[in-house]
Amino acid sequence: MSDIIRRDPRAEWIARNRLHPLHAEMAAPAAETRGPSGLIRKNPHAVGFIGPNGIKRIDRSGGSGAAVGIRRGARSAQQVELPLHTVENPDYYVVAVLDMVGGRLTSHDKDVLGQAHKLIRGGDGSGAVLAVVFGEHKEEAFDKAGVDRLLHLTGSEFDGYCPEQKVACLAEVEKQYQPRYWLFPDSINGGNELGCRLAARLGERPATQAWQVDRDTSVCRGGGGLSDITRDTPRLLLLAEECADPIDETRHQVLALELDRKPRIINRLQDCGQVAVDPNSVSLAEAEFILSAGNGIHDWDQFHQAAEALGATEGASRVAVDDGFMPRFRQVGATGTWVTARVYVAVGISGAVQHMQGIGQCDKVVAINTDAGCDMVKRADLSIIGDSQKVLAQLIELARDYREGGAENAA
Amino acid sequence: MILDWLLPVLLLSVLALALIGAIRRISLWRAGQPSPVDFFGGLKAMPRRYLVDLHHVVERDKYMSNTHVATAGGFVLSLVLIILVHLFGIESKWLAWPLLASSVLMFVGATFVYKRRKNPPSRLSKGPWMRLPKSLLVFSVTFFLVTLPAAGVLPQGFGGWVLALILAAGVVWGLGEMVFGMTWGGPMKHAFAGALHLAFHRRPERFGGGRSTGLKPVDLDAPVLGVQKPSDFKWNQLLGFDACVQCGKCEAMCPAFAAGQPLNPKKLIQDMVIGLAGGTDAKFAGSPYPGIELGNAKGGPDSTITEGLVNPDTLWSCTTCRACVEECPMMIEHVDAIVDMRRFLTLEKGNTPGKGAETLDNLIATDNPNGYEPGSRMNWAADQNLRVMSEVKEADVLFWVSDGAFDMRSQRILRSFVKLLKAANVDFAVLGDEERDSGDVARRLGDDATFQSLAKRNIAVMNKYRFKRIVTTDPHAFHVLKNEYKDFGGDYEVLHHTTFINELVKDGRIKLGGHKGGTVTYHDPCYLGRYNGEYDSPRELLSAMGIQLAEMERSGFRSRCCGGGGGAPITDIPGERRIADMRIEDARATGAELVAVGCQQCTAMLEGVVEPRPEIKDIAELAADALVEADDSQPARTRRDELAVEVA
Amino acid sequence: MANAEHLKIVALVSVGQHPKSGRARRAEQDARAVELGLNLCGEKVQVLHAGDVAEESLRSYAGMGLKQLRVLQQAAGADASVALGDYLSEHLPDIVLTGVRAESGESSGMTPYLLAEKLGWPLVTRIADIARIENGEAEILQALPRGQRRAIRVRLPFVASVDNAAAAPRQSAYGPGRRAELENLPWVETADEVRAAFEEAPARKRPKRLKMVKAKTAAERFKAATAKSQGGGGRVIKDQPPHEQAQAIFDLLLEEGVLR
Numbered sequence A: 001m002s003d004i005i006r007r008d009p010r011a012e013w014i015a016r017n018r019l020h021p022l023h024a025e026m027a028a029p030a031a032e033t034r035g036p037s038g039l040i041r042k043n044p045h046a047v048g049f050i051g052p053n054g055i056k057r058i059d060r061s062g063g064s065g066a067a068v069g070i071r072r073g074a075r076s077a078q079q080v081e082l083p084l085h086t087v088e089n090p091d092y093y094v095v096a097v098l099d100m101v102g103g104r105l106t107s108h109d110k111d112v113l114g115q116a117h118k119l120i121r122g123g124d125g126s127g128a129v130l131a132v133v134f135g136e137h138k139e140e141a142f143d144k145a146g147v148d149r150l151l152h153l154t155g156s157e158f159d160g161y162c163p164e165q166k167v168a169c170l171a172e173v174e175k176q177y178q179p180r181y182w183l184f185p186d187s188i189n190g191g192n193e194l195g196c197r198l199a200a201r202l203g204e205r206p207a208t209q210a211w212q213v214d215r216d217t218s219v220c221r222g223g224g225g226l227s228d229i230t231r232d233t234p235r236l237l238l239l240a241e242e243c244a245d246p247i248d249e250t251r252h253q254v255l256a257l258e259l260d261r262k263p264r265i266i267n268r269l270q271d272c273g274q275v276a277v278d279p280n281s282v283s284l285a286e287a288e289f290i291l292s293a294g295n296g297i298h299d300w301d302q303f304h305q306a307a308e309a310l311g312a313t314e315g316a317s318r319v320a321v322d323d324g325f326m327p328r329f330r331q332v333g334a335t336g337t338w339v340t341a342r343v344y345v346a347v348g349i350s351g352a353v354q355h356m357q358g359i360g361q362c363d364k365v366v367a368i369n370t371d372a373g374c375d376m377v378k379r380a381d382l383s384i385i386g387d388s389q390k391v392l393a394q395l396i397e398l399a400r401d402y403r404e405g406g407a408e409n410a411a
Numbered sequence B: 001m002i003l004d005w006l007l008p009v010l011l012l013s014v015l016a017l018a019l020i021g022a023i024r025r026i027s028l029w030r031a032g033q034p035s036p037v038d039f040f041g042g043l044k045a046m047p048r049r050y051l052v053d054l055h056h057v058v059e060r061d062k063y064m065s066n067t068h069v070a071t072a073g074g075f076v077l078s079l080v081l082i083i084l085v086h087l088f089g090i091e092s093k094w095l096a097w098p099l100l101a102s103s104v105l106m107f108v109g110a111t112f113v114y115k116r117r118k119n120p121p122s123r124l125s126k127g128p129w130m131r132l133p134k135s136l137l138v139f140s141v142t143f144f145l146v147t148l149p150a151a152g153v154l155p156q157g158f159g160g161w162v163l164a165l166i167l168a169a170g171v172v173w174g175l176g177e178m179v180f181g182m183t184w185g186g187p188m189k190h191a192f193a194g195a196l197h198l199a200f201h202r203r204p205e206r207f208g209g210g211r212s213t214g215l216k217p218v219d220l221d222a223p224v225l226g227v228q229k230p231s232d233f234k235w236n237q238l239l240g241f242d243a244c245v246q247c248g249k250c251e252a253m254c255p256a257f258a259a260g261q262p263l264n265p266k267k268l269i270q271d272m273v274i275g276l277a278g279g280t281d282a283k284f285a286g287s288p289y290p291g292i293e294l295g296n297a298k299g300g301p302d303s304t305i306t307e308g309l310v311n312p313d314t315l316w317s318c319t320t321c322r323a324c325v326e327e328c329p330m331m332i333e334h335v336d337a338i339v340d341m342r343r344f345l346t347l348e349k350g351n352t353p354g355k356g357a358e359t360l361d362n363l364i365a366t367d368n369p370n371g372y373e374p375g376s377r378m379n380w381a382a383d384q385n386l387r388v389m390s391e392v393k394e395a396d397v398l399f400w401v402s403d404g405a406f407d408m409r410s411q412r413i414l415r416s417f418v419k420l421l422k423a424a425n426v427d428f429a430v431l432g433d434e435e436r437d438s439g440d441v442a443r444r445l446g447d448d449a450t451f452q453s454l455a456k457r458n459i460a461v462m463n464k465y466r467f468k469r470i471v472t473t474d475p476h477a478f479h480v481l482k483n484e485y486k487d488f489g490g491d492y493e494v495l496h497h498t499t500f501i502n503e504l505v506k507d508g509r510i511k512l513g514g515h516k517g518g519t520v521t522y523h524d525p526c527y528l529g530r531y532n533g534e535y536d537s538p539r540e541l542l543s544a545m546g547i548q549l550a551e552m553e554r555s556g557f558r559s560r561c562c563g564g565g566g567g568a569p570i571t572d573i574p575g576e577r578r579i580a581d582m583r584i585e586d587a588r589a590t591g592a593e594l595v596a597v598g599c600q601q602c603t604a605m606l607e608g609v610v611e612p613r614p615e616i617k618d619i620a621e622l623a624a625d626a627l628v629e630a631d632d633s634q635p636a637r638t639r640r641d642e643l644a645v646e647v648a
Numbered sequence C: 001m002a003n004a005e006h007l008k009i010v011a012l013v014s015v016g017q018h019p020k021s022g023r024a025r026r027a028e029q030d031a032r033a034v035e036l037g038l039n040l041c042g043e044k045v046q047v048l049h050a051g052d053v054a055e056e057s058l059r060s061y062a063g064m065g066l067k068q069l070r071v072l073q074q075a076a077g078a079d080a081s082v083a084l085g086d087y088l089s090e091h092l093p094d095i096v097l098t099g100v101r102a103e104s105g106e107s108s109g110m111t112p113y114l115l116a117e118k119l120g121w122p123l124v125t126r127i128a129d130i131a132r133i134e135n136g137e138a139e140i141l142q143a144l145p146r147g148q149r150r151a152i153r154v155r156l157p158f159v160a161s162v163d164n165a166a167a168a169p170r171q172s173a174y175g176p177g178r179r180a181e182l183e184n185l186p187w188v189e190t191a192d193e194v195r196a197a198f199e200e201a202p203a204r205k206r207p208k209r210l211k212m213v214k215a216k217t218a219a220e221r222f223k224a225a226t227a228k229s230q231g232g233g234g235r236v237i238k239d240q241p242p243h244e245q246a247q248a249i250f251d252l253l254l255e256e257g258v259l260r
C-alpha cells in the first residue's frame, strides 16, 4: 500500500448524499444547529474536514474542501432527471411490506421493490407496486426506489413492537386490494416475522429465503442453507437479500393510498421496551464490535477505557487471560469463544493459529501491532504498525470527540 | 516369665486380628465389579513380579531400593521365624540365629528409612508414615532382644520384669504396626495389598518386560457407563489403589500437578482408597490437589465419586501422559481410573468441560474434532498427487494422515513426510476422505461410544484394502491403531513415522545430509515413548543427520508431557502455569535453539508458547530438509515431486 | 429462572442437519428450546417430535436428560405441522417452544406461526429467555440483533420460537439418551401436497452482487474507474503519527457502522 493519503471519496460521497445515514455527521451545515432553547449553536467538532494530508482543516471561506458545503442546487443541475414511470388505474397490485430500519429504506427493501417490478414487467395488464410503510419515516426517495403507490400507516398504535397490529392492517390490505403478490424482505428486521404471520393468517404457503423469483418458479434456500428448493411461485414471498436488482433508472409516482378501515386491535404481546444492554455484557459470540487485547497491551486501564469509549465488547488472547488481565470468558480462539463480529480490532495480538480459529468468521479485522510481519497483520484488512498505547490514546480521544459532537447534534 | 506366655498370646491374637482385618479388606475390594484373573497363576507369578518387575521400577532410586530390600526382606524373614520360634516355640539355634540376623538386617534397613524420613521431600506423605521407621526400628530391636535368650546368648529371664514390660510394649507396638496395621489400614497395608495387587494385576502383560497401555473398552449396554461410585471399579482396580505406598513418585512427575492444576495423582489414588473404605480426607498427610483444601472430601463405596470426593476438574486436568504410571513402584494404573471416571461424566452426565462437548459433537457429526467438512480431508494434498486406497486397493504402506490434514501447521509435517516417502520410492497410499478421526480424543474425553463408532468404521474401511503396514505421523493415532483397535477386530502392524524413516535410512533407501544449525534437543511424545516404548528411532534418526542431542533432564521414559494429551487442551482446566511453558523451560535449560518433536500435537502445544523460544520442528521436517536427493534413481520423478512440495 | 414447575411446557423438536457434513443431528435451536424447557420445569418438560421414531438423532435430545420423548408417527411426506397442531389442541399445554427455523427440509420457519394461528394463541418470536412467569403472565426477553434484548409480556398460554441467542443446550449424554423411552404415537397423517411438487437440490453458490456503477457523468465514470477497490485486504499504515493511524481505524469503524 502506498503511504500517500488520498482524499476520502466515501466521506465526500456521504457528505453529498443527503439520504446516507451518516450524512448528518459529515455535512458541514450540521455544525450549526438550533439548540433546545432556540439559539443557534455551533458544534466545533463537526466543523471542517480532513484534508489531503490527513489533518483536520476548517475552511472559513465556506466554499472549497471536499464536496462538503456544495449546495444542492448546484449539484442537481448536474444530475440527469430520471424518466418517470407511471401507472394509471392499475389492474392489480404487488404489495411490498418494507422494513424501513431507522425510518429509511434498507438495501434489502430496495431489492424487494426491484423484485416487485420484476414480477410486473412483461406480464399481462398493468400492475403497480404498492409499498406498505408502518410508522413515521424519514425516507425521501421512494420515487427512485420504485414505489408506485404508498400506503403509509401512522398512528400511536404502530409505536414500538406491534406485529399483531401490523398484521391486522395487512389483512385489511388483503381485503381491500387483493394484491396479486405479497412481498416481504426475509430479514430479522421485521420482514420475516410479518410475512410469516400474514401467511399463517391468510393460509398461504410462503416461499422463504427466495432468491431467484419469476412469475412461474421460485428458487428458495432450504435445508438450513444447504439446499435449493425450486417450486411454483406462490402468492406470498419472503425474499432473500439481493434477490433482484434495485430500481435505478426510473422514478415512480409514490401516490398515497388509504386503508378504508383501519383495524385497531388489543395487542397480546405487550412491548416493555428494549432492555439496556451494556456492550461489555453482550456475549462475545453475539458481539458485533470487539476490541481484543493481547500480550502487547501494557496499560490495561487504558484498554478498558478505549473499549468503553468506542462502545466495543472486550475480547482477549489466551496470554492476556493466562496472565490474569482478562477473565476467561473473554478469551477468543480455539479454546475460547468463536466470534462473529463485524469488526474485530486485535491490539497487540500476534495471531497464533489457535487465536485465528476464533476469528475466522469476522468481517473486518483491524490489527494494531508493533510487528509488521506478524500473522495478525497478514490477516487484517487494516493494520496499524505502531505502539498500542499511543494508538489507543488517540482512538479514545476521537471517540470522545465523536460522542460529544453527536450528543450536541442531537440536542 | 511374663513374656514366655505373653508373647505367643500376643502373636496369636495379633495374627487372628490381622486375619479378620484381611477378610474385611478383601470384602471391601470385592465390592468392585468382577474382573477375570488367573488366580493361581497370578499367585504363583507374584514373587517373581515382586522381585523382578517391581524391583526394576524401584531400582531407579538406588537408595530406596536397597533400603527396601533390607527392610522388607528382613521383616518377612523375621516374621516367619518369629512365628516358628515364638509362637510354635520351636527351640532351635538354627532358627534363632537366623532370626537375630534377619532382625539386624531389618534394623539396618529401618535406619536408612529413618534417615530418609528425617527431611522428607514434599512428595512423601507424612502422618502415620512418619511413625513407620520408628515402628520398624522398635520391631526389629524388640525381636532381636526377645530372641537373644532363645539363641542362648542371654539367660532366660534376663533383665527382670522392667525389661520384660518394656519388651512387651515393644512387641505390642511392633506387631500392631507391622501385622495388625497391615490389614487394618496402617502404612504396612501396602505390603498385603501390594502383594495381592501384583498377583491379580489387571494388566498382567506389563510384567516380564511387556507393555500394556491401551484403554479397555466400555460395554455400552451396561446399566451405568463408566465409574460412578468406587464399587463400579473392577475389584482388582480397588485392590490396586490399596497398594499405594504414598511415595509420591507420581506426584513428582505429574505435569498437571506441577502446573498448579487441581490434580495430584497420589492424592487421587488415596481418595479412591477413602472411597472404597469410606471416610474423609482429613487425615491425608500429603500434598493436596493444588488449589483445593484438604478435609472437605468425603466418600464411600456407594456414593458418587464426583459429588463430594473428587472434583471433576481434577479428573479433567490429566493429560493421560502416563508419567505417573511409569513411575509408580506399585504399578498402579492411574490413567485407567481417571478415564473410567471421565466416562461416567461424559456418557452419563453429559458434563465434559470446556470445548469438550463441542468437540464430541463435531466428531459425531463430521468425524473430525473441529467440525470441518468431511469431504475436505484431502484438500491439503491437492498438489501432492497421492494415491488413494479407494482407487488402488492395495499398497505396501497405508499412510494414516490423521486430523493434521485440516491444520496448516501439521500439513507442513505431512508434506515433509510425503516428500521422504516419495524419495524412497515407497509404495504407499492414503485413505483420503474415507479416513476418520482415530477416536483418540473422544476416548480420552470419556466418550467411548463415539470412539467405538469411529474405530469400527475405520476398521471397516481398512479391511476393504490390502496393505502390509500402517505408518502415521501422529503418535496418538499410532497408539490407538496399534493398541486399541484390536478389541474391535483391527489388528495391524503400525509404525510411527520416525521408526519408518529410520528404517528407510538404515536400508539406504534415502540419504540424509547433515543438519545445519545450533543445539538441538528432542522432546519424547508421551504416546510414542511411554505408551509404545519408542525412544530410540527418533534419536537414531537425529544422529543420522549429524545431530548431537542436548538431552533435557526429563527425557526418555521420564519425558515431561507437552500438555496436549488426553483432551487436556480441550477441557482446558486452569492452573497457575501452562504445561507447555514448563516444557519449553526444560528445553531452554539445555541451551537448545531447536526442539525436535515427533508429533503434530506437541508441535502445536510447544509453538503455542509465547516467543522468543526455541524453534519447534517435527523430525519429518528436519529429515526432509536434510534429504540428499538421490540422482541415480529416477531423477525426473524426484524433481517433479520436489516441485510439488515447493508449490505447496 | 422463572418458577414454572407447575406448568405444562411442550418443546417441539425436529431432525437437524450439520451445516458441513449434512449429517442428521439435534437441531441447534430446537435443542435450545428443550434446554429452556428443562430450565423452566425440569424433567417434566414434554418433548415432542412428529416423524419417525427410529430416527437416531432424537436420541441426542433424549440425552439431555429426558426420561421420555413422544413421537407422533408421521411418514416422510406428511405435513408435520398439522399433526402437531392437532396434538397440541388436544393437550392444551401452557407454553409451546419451538426453534426459529428447521435445519432440514423447507426450513421455512412457519411451524410456530401455523401452530399459534391454529391454537389462537399469541406467538413470541426469537426469544432468548423467559425471565419470569407470574399470575399467568410471562416476561420474555426477545433477541434483537447484536446481543440486544427486548422485554415482552404475554399471558399464558402462548407459543414461542427460541433464537440462537438463548442459552446453549446442555451436552447430550450417550447413556441416558440410549435409555430414554421414545414413545411412538400413531397419528393421523396429512399429506403435504405442495411440498411434494418441490424439487430439492444441493444449494448453488449465489454470485455476490458486483458493485455496479451506473455513471451518469464523465466525472463519475472517471471516479469509478480510478477508485481503488476497497476490502482488497491488507491496508497497512506504517510510519505515521498515531493520530492519523487512529483516524484510519476510526473511519473504518464509522464506515462499518459499529459506532453507536
Ligand SMILES: Cc1cc2nc3c(=O)[nH]c(=O)nc-3n(C[C@H](O)[C@H](O)[C@H](O)COP(=O)(O)OP(=O)(O)OC[C@H]3O[C@@H](n4cnc5c(N)ncnc54)[C@H](O)[C@@H]3O)c2cc1C
Binding pocket: A293, A294, A295, A296, A297, A298, A316, A317, A318, A319, A320, A331, A332, A333, A334, A335, A336, A337, A347, A348, A349, A350, A351, A352, A353, A354, A355, A358, A368, A369, A370, A371, A374, A386, A387, A388, A389, B569, B604, B605, B606, B607, B608, B609, B610, B611
Ligand atoms: C491448544 C492451544 C490452544 C490455544 N487456544 C488459544 C485461544 O483460544 N486463544 C488464544 O488467543 N490463544 C490460544 N492459544 C495460545 C496461542 O498459541 C498464543 O500463544 C497466543 O494467542 C498468543 O497471544 P498474544 O498474541 O496475545 O501474545 P504474543 O504472541 O506474545 O503476541 C503479542 C503481540 O503483541 C505485539 N506487541 C508487543 N508490544 C506491543 C505494543 N506495545 N504495541 C503493539 N503491539 C505490541 C507483538 O508484536 C506481538 O505480535 C492456544 C495455544 C494452544 C497450544
Ligand code: SF4
Binding pocket: B250, B253, B254, B255, B256, B257, B263, B264, B265, B317, B318, B319, B320, B321, B322, B323, B324, B325, B334, B335, B561
Ligand atoms: S497421566 Fe500424567 S497428567 Fe495424568 S495424572 Fe498421571 S502424570 Fe498426571
Ligand code: SF4
Binding pocket: B243, B244, B245, B246, B247, B248, B249, B250, B251, B265, B266, B269, B324, B327, B328, B329, B330, B331, B332
Ligand atoms: S500411586 Fe504409586 S507412585 Fe503414586 S504415591 Fe502411590 S505408590 Fe507412589
